[in-house]
Amino acid sequence: MELLRIEHLSKIYGEGDNKVVALDDVSLTIEKGEFTAIIGASGSGKSTLLHMIGGVDIPTSGKVFLDGQDVYAQNNEKLAIFRRRQVGLIYQFHNLIPTLNVVENITLPVLMDKRKVNQARLNELLALLGLNQRKDHLPNQLSGGQQQRVSVGRALMNAPAVLLADEPTGSLDSQNGHEIIKLLKLSNRKYG
Numbered sequence: 001m002e003l004l005r006i007e008h009l010s011k012i013y014g015e016g017d018n019k020v021v022a023l024d025d026v027s028l029t030i031e032k033g034e035f036t037a038i039i040g041a042s043g044s045g046k047s048t049l050l051h052m053i054g055g056v057d058i059p060t061s062g063k064v065f066l067d068g069q070d071v072y073a074q075n076n077e078k079l080a081i082f083r084r085r086q087v088g089l090i091y092q093f094h095n096l097i098p099t100l101n102v103v104e105n106i107t108l109p110v111l112m113d114k115r116k117v118n119q120a121r122l123n124e125l126l127a128l129l130g131l132n133q134r135k136d137h138l139p140n141q142l143s144g145g146q147q148q149r150v151s152v153g154r155a156l157m158n159a160p161a162v163l164l165a166d167e168p169t170g171s172l173d174s175q176n177g178h179e180i181i182k183l184l185k186l187s188n189r190k191y192g
């Protein structure tokens, strides 16, 4: 089943002498459950493409369909809800809220949505990510690998249609990086 369809996507930043064509007529489709890597030189537009897929920034032209929904046909309010519920984002730097503990960081997208936390899913994620003994810890009390596992949990908590990771191992040593890729593959198989 087709999950993601990108049609003739272009993104131009700036204008005149500052004009940058970051994406130039990109089209691709991705099936549900597929694990896909996007590879390219620095500045080739990988982050820009992920931002366009995730509804983080608006394309100059072209369309993105996620689970049949025309992402940019939605008004801003719908787009914000869509982003919270359907898209999980993981970055190189974990972007955790420093004053919230592990459980609070993971459940943040649900709380922002003013919905009830699914305790069974939370417990399942804590176990999957090996964070059961770290539930009450603040980000600065965690190792880099543990912090990135928290951000994986946060990205998965709302059972999003798609998980987007932008160089998720970039700030980790090779063993922790390996561990994160293993977890992403595992969650890909488990949650499709």
Ligand SMILES: Nc1ncnc2c1ncn2[C@@H]1O[C@H](COP(=O)(O)OP(=O)(O)OP(=O)(O)O)[C@@H](O)[C@H]1O
Pocket (backbone or CB within 6 Å): 013, 014, 020, 021, 022, 040, 041, 042, 043, 044, 045, 046, 047, 048, 049
């Ligand atoms: N907000 C912006 N304003 C202007 N230009 C931008 C902006 N964001 C990105 N660019 C430019 O768009 C191009 C693509 O950037 P992007 O961040 O998508 O590359 P990337 O493939 O993710 O690179 P890296 O591997 O270094 O992360 C680059 O030339 C970059 O300078």
Ligand SMILES: [Mg+2]
Pocket (backbone or CB within 6 Å): 046, 047, 048, 166
């Ligand atoms: Mg990038």
